[in-house]
Amino acid sequence: MTPxxxxxxxxxxxxxxxxxxxxAARSPAPSAPSPRLxxxxxxLAVLGLVLPWTYNLAYFAAGGSVAPQAFWTxxxxxxLTTAITLDVYLAAIAFACWVLxxxxxxxxxxxxxxxxxxxxxxxxxxxxLRRSAQRGG
Numbered sequence: 003m004t005p006x007x008x009x010x011x012x013x014x015x016x017x018x019x020x021x022x023x024x025x026a027a028r029s030p031a032p033s034a035p036s037p038r039l040x041x042x043x044x045x046l047a048v049l050g051l052v053l054p055w056t057y058n059l060a061y062f063a064a065g066g067s068v069a070p071q072a073f074w075t076x077x078x079x080x081x082l083t084t085a086i087t088l089d090v091y092l093a094a095i096a097f098a099c100w101v102l103x104x105x106x107x108x109x110x111x112x113x114x115x116x117x118x119x120x121x122x123x124x125x126x127x128x129x130x131l132r133r134s135a136q137r138g139g
Contacts, residue, residue, distance in 0.1 A: 043127040050123030
């Protein structure tokens, strides 16, 4: 008996070396907000200051307090106020985390301070205005 013949070898044509690939093109920088959007953000910041603080001042004038026990008792007076309070505080914490990690503005801690000392409704539009100003908007 004869041994089986070896399998034929398949030769492939040499391939040309591939050039290194260029890094993916970055997406263009976002454009600055329009003057109309900047006007709207300014308006929202003013409304975010005036409207909530109208009620905050009425609360303090009626003997309200920011002492934790008194404040949380008033803020959780019913299911609706509890839901709104928790919603706003969780959004404020998310905003603070975003601002501090993104670091797109100088002194981001000022935006966080504004958020918790005055309110998210004023801090968010102010931050967006400051952020757009850093881009030259």
